[in-house]
Amino acid sequence: xxxxxxxxxxxxxxxxxxxxxxxxxxxxxxxxxxxxxxxxxxxxxxxxxxxxxxxxxxxxxxxxxxxxxxxxxxxxxxxxxxxxxxxxxxxxxxxxxxxxxxxxxxxxxxxxxxxxxxxxxxxxxxxxxxxxxxxxxxxxxxxxxxxxxxxxxxxxxxxxxxxxxxxxxxxxxxxxxxxxxxxxxxxxxxxxxxxxxxxxxxxxxxxxxxxxxxxxxxxxxxxxxxxxxxxxxxxxxxxxxxxxxxxxxxxxxxxxxxxxxxxxxxxxxxxxxxxxxxxxxxxxxxxxxxxxxxxxxxxxxxxxxxxxxxxxxxxxxxxxxxxxxxxxxxxxxxxxxxxxxxxxxxxxxxxxxxxxxxxxxxxxxxxxxxxxxxxxxxxxxxxxxxxxxxxxxxxxxxxxxxxxxxxxxxxxxxxxxxxxxxxxxxxxxxxxxxxxxxxxxxxxxxxxxxxxxxxxxxxxxxxxxxxxxxxxxxxxxxxxxx
Amino acid sequence: xxxxxxxxxxxxxxxxxxxxxxxxxxxxxxxxxxxxxxxxxxxxxxxxxxxxxxxxxxxxxxxxxxxxxxxxxxxxxxxxxxxxxxxxxxxxxxxxxxxxxxxxxxxxxxxxxxxxxxxxxxxxxxxxxxxxxxxxxxxxxxxxxxxxxxxxxxxxxxxxxxxxxxxxxxxxxxxxxxxxxxxxxxxxxxxxxxxxxxxxxxxxxxxxxxxxxxxxxxxxxxxxxxxxxxxxxxxxxxxxxxxxxxxxxxxx
Numbered sequence: 034x035x036x037x038x039x040x041x042x043x044x045x046x047x048x049x050x051x052x053x054x055x056x057x058x059x060x061x062x063x064x065x066x067x068x069x070x071x072x073x074x075x076x077x078x079x080x081x082x083x084x085x086x087x088x089x090x091x092x093x094x095x096x097x098x099x100x101x102x103x104x105x106x107x108x109x110x111x112x113x114x115x116x117x118x119x120x121x122x123x124x125x126x127x128x129x130x131x132x133x134x135x136x137x138x139x140x141x142x143x144x145x146x147x148x149x150x151x152x153x154x155x156x157x158x159x160x161x162x163x164x165x166x167x168x169x170x171x172x173x174x175x176x177x178x179x180x181x182x183x184x185x186x187x188x189x190x191x192x193x194x195x196x197x198x199x200x201x202x203x204x205x206x207x208x209x210x211x212x213x214x215x216x217x218x219x220x221x222x223x224x225x226x227x228x229x230x231x232x233x234x235x236x237x238x239x240x241x242x243x244x245x246x247x248x249x250x251x252x253x254x255x256x257x258x259x260x261x262x263x264x265x266x267x268x269x270x271x272x273x274x275x276x277x278x279x280x281x282x283x284x285x286x287x288x289x290x291x292x293x294x295x296x297x298x299x300x301x302x303x304x305x306x307x308x309x310x311x312x313x314x315x316x317x318x319x320x321x322x323x324x325x326x327x328x329x330x331x332x333x334x335x336x337x338x339x340x341x342x343x344x345x346x347x348x349x350x351x352x353x354x355x356x357x358x359x360x361x362x363x364x365x366x367x368x369x370x371x372x373x374x375x376x377x378x379x380x381x382x383x384x385x386x387x388x389x390x391x392x393x394x395x396x397x398x399x400x401x402x403x404x405x406x407x408x409x410x411x412x413x414x415x416x417x418x419x420x421x422x423x424x425x426x427x428x429x430x431x432x433x434x435x436x437x438x439x440x441x442x443x444x445x446x447x448x449x450x451x452x453x454x455x456x457x458x459x460x461x462x463x464x465x466x467x468x469x470x471x472x473x474x475x476x477x478x479x480x481x482x483x484x485x486x487x488x489x490x491x492x493x494x495x496x497x498x499x500x501x502x503x504x505x506x507x508x509x510x511x512x513x514x515x
Numbered sequence: 516x517x518x519x520x521x522x523x524x525x526x527x528x529x530x531x532x533x534x535x536x537x538x539x540x541x542x543x544x545x546x547x548x549x550x551x552x553x554x555x556x557x558x559x560x561x562x563x564x565x566x567x568x569x570x571x572x573x574x575x576x577x578x579x580x581x582x583x584x585x586x587x588x589x590x591x592x593x594x595x596x597x598x599x600x601x602x603x604x605x606x607x608x609x610x611x612x613x614x615x616x617x618x619x620x621x622x623x624x625x626x627x628x629x630x631x632x633x634x635x636x637x638x639x640x641x642x643x644x645x646x647x648x649x650x651x652x653x654x655x656x657x658x659x660x661x662x663x664x665x666x667x668x669x670x671x672x673x674x675x676x677x678x679x680x681x682x683x684x685x686x687x688x689x690x691x692x693x694x695x696x697x698x699x700x701x702x703x704x705x706x707x708x709x710x711x712x713x714x715x716x717x718x719x720x721x722x723x724x725x726x727x728x729x730x731x732x733x734x735x736x737x738x739x740x741x742x743x744x745x746x747x748x749x750x751x752x753x754x755x756x757x758x759x760x761x762x763x764x765x766x767x
Contacts (some may be wrong), residue, residue, distance in 0.1 A: 461604070462568070470598050484608070
C-alpha cells in the first residue's frame with residue numbers, strides 16, 4: 034500500500050512522445066565531422082560574405098582550445114563531435130514563393146506538429162518561421178511586417194539582405210568564444226531566425242519560430258538574433274520538436290536579444306525536444322546559450338520558458354541589465370521525467386542604476402530524473418538601488434528523482450536589495466485523495482495540481498502558447514506521479 | 516436501500532479500528548453518527564470513500580446494490596458518493612471554478628453525458644454559491660488556500676451542491692465553525708435533502724443536529740455501532756455525556 038503512490042507516479046510518467054515521427058525528406062548533408070573544410074562548406078553553401086566566414090573560423094579556432102564544461106549537475110556521456118553532420122538541408126529548398134512550392138512531406142510534418150502554416154497565417158495572426166534541421170523553410174507574414182519596417186526572416190536571409198545589422202549585433206551579446214557550445218555554434222551554425230523592430234514600432238503580432246530536427250546523426254545549431262530598436266516592442270515565441278531516435282542528437286543554439294532605450298522584448302519558449310525513452314535511451318542534448326542585453330535605459334527583456342523535452346538540458350537564459358532602470362525577468366517551468374536531466378536557470382547581471390530583475394523558477398521532477406536550478410544574481414558597484422527577487426520552487430513526484438538549487442549571489446554595493454526564496458514540496462496523498470474523491474482520477478489530478486503549481490509562470494505565456502504548454506505539462510507527466 | 520454496511524472490519528498498519536460495523540441507509544434519510552474521539556468515525560467515512568490508507572479485513576460495503584470495496588476512489592465518487600472533509604486540503608494555483616469544472620466533467624463523462632457548456636456551468640455555480648452564501652471572490656481563489664475554517668467548510672458544502680451526490684458523508688463538518696457559519700452550512704445541507712439522496716452526518720457534538728435534524732442517530736463506540744435511535748438519542752447523549760455509553764458498554 035505504501036508503494037501505491039509510486040505506481041501511480043510511474044503510470045503517469047510513462048506516456049509516449051507524440052512528435053517522434055521522421056519525415057522522409059530528400060536531405061542534403063555536409064560531410065560528417067568538423068574541420069575547417071566543414072565550415073568553409075557551410076559558408077559556401079550559404080553564399081555568405083567574407084565577414085561571416087571569418088567569424089566562423091575564429092570561433093572554430095577558439096573552440097579547438099576549449100574544453101566541454103563540467104561544472105553543471107549533469108552526467109553527460111562523451112560526445113563524438115566527428116560523428117555528427119553539421120549541415121543538413123531539405124534538398125528542394127530554394128526560393129519558396131508560396132506554400133505550393135514547399136515539399137509536401139514537409140507540410141505533412143507541420144500538420145503533425147499541429148502548426149499548419151496556412152492555418153497559422155489565417156487564424157492566429159502569428160508570423161511563423163520554421164527551421165527544419167539546418168535550414169529555414171518558410172517565413173510567413175513577411176510582407177505584412179515589412180510595411181511597418183519590421184524585418185522577420187531566416188538568419189541566412191538577414192546575412193544576405195541586412196548584413197550591416199547582422200555585422201553590428203551578431204556576437205555582441207554572446208561573443209563567439211563565450212563558452213564551449215557557443216563557440217561551436219558560432220563556427221557551424223546553419224540558420225535560424227532574425228528579427229529587427231525599428232524605432233517606436235510595436236510589433237502587432239507574435240513572431241514565432243518552430244525548430245525541428247529531422248535527419249539522423251545531425252546536430253542542430255541555429256542562431257536567433259532579435260533587435261528591438263528604441264521604444265520598440267516585440268513578443269517572440271519558439272517551439273521545438275524532434276523525431277524519436279535511439280542515438281542522442283546535439284542541439285547547441287544561440288539566442289541573442291538586444292533591447293535599446295525604452296524597448297521591450299518578451300521571449301517565450303516551449304521546449305519539447307525528444308526526451309529519450311523510459312530507459313533513458315536517445316533524446317536530444319540541449320546545450321543552449323540564450324542571453325539578452327538591456328542596452329538602453331528603461332529597456333526590458335522577459336524570458337518565459339516551459340521546458341519538458343530533451344535528454345539533457347543545459348540552459349541559462351540571462352539578462353545583462355546595462356541601462357538605468359532596465360528590467361530583466363525570467364519565468365521558468367522545467368519538467369524532468371524518467372532519466373531526463375536538466376541544469377537550468379538564469380543570470381541577471383546588474384550594471385545599470387535602479388535596474389530590477391525577477392526570477393521565478395518552478396522545477397518539477399519525476400521518475401529517476403534530476404532537475405537543478407542554477408542562477409546568478411550579480412550586482413555591480415555602479416548598479417545603485419538595484420533589486421532582485423528570486424523564487425525557486427521544486428516539486429517532487431515520487432522518491433527516486435532529485436531536485437537541486439544552486440543560487441549564486443554577488444552584491445557589490447550597499448544600496449541594492451536581493452531576495453531569494455526557495456521551497457521544495459511533494460504532491461501529497463491527501464491532495465490526490467481529495468481530487469479523486471471529487472471524481473478526478475489520479476492522472477488528471479496530477480495534471481491539475483502540477484498546472485496549478487506552475488500557474489504563475491504559465492500565465493506569463495502568450496495565449497497561443499499557454500494552452501499548448503498546459504497540455505504538454507500533463508502529457509510529460511503522464512504515467513509519472515503519486 | 517442506498518447503502519448497506521455489513522460486519523465491516525478495517526484498520527491501518529495492522530491495527531483494527533472498525534470492528535464489525537453494520538449500517539443501513541435508505542434514500543431520503545439523514546443519519547447522524549456520533550461518538551467520542553478516536554472511536555472510528557472518520558475511519559468509517561474514509562473507508563466508504565475508498566481511501567487506500569486503510570485495509571478492509573472483513574465484511575462488505577454495498578452501494579446501490581453492488582459491492583464497492585474493489586472500486587477505486589474516483590469511481591465511487593462518480594457513482595454518487597461524496598465525502599465532506601474534516602480537514603479540506605489546499606491545492607495551490609487551482610481555482611475552485613477550474614476544480615469543479617474538471618470534477619463535474621469527469622463525473623459526467625463516466626455517466627455517458629456531454630460536458631456542461633460554459634454557460635450552464637456558470638449558471639450552476641451562481642445558483643449553488645447562493646446556497647452557502649459564498650462570493651465569486653472566493654471561487655476564483657485556489658482551492659482552500661488561505662481559507663478560514665468556515666470558508667473551507669462552506670466550500671465543502673458548495674462542492675456537494677455542485678456535484679449533487681446520491682450519498683453525502685459529512686465528516687465533522689461542524690468542527691471549527693462559529694454559530695453563523697454553522698447555520699449557513701446547515702441551511703445548505705438542508706436545502707440539498709431530497710427523497711432521492713441520503714446524508715450521513717458525522718459529529719462529536721449534538722450542536723449541529725439542532726440545525727440538521729436527523730431521522731436516525733447512531734452511536735459509534737470502539738469500532739462498533741452500539742446504539743441506534745431517533746433524534747432524541749442525540750439529546751440524551753448531550754445530557755448524559757459519552758461516559759454513559761462507556762459505562763453501559765463496560766457493564767455488559
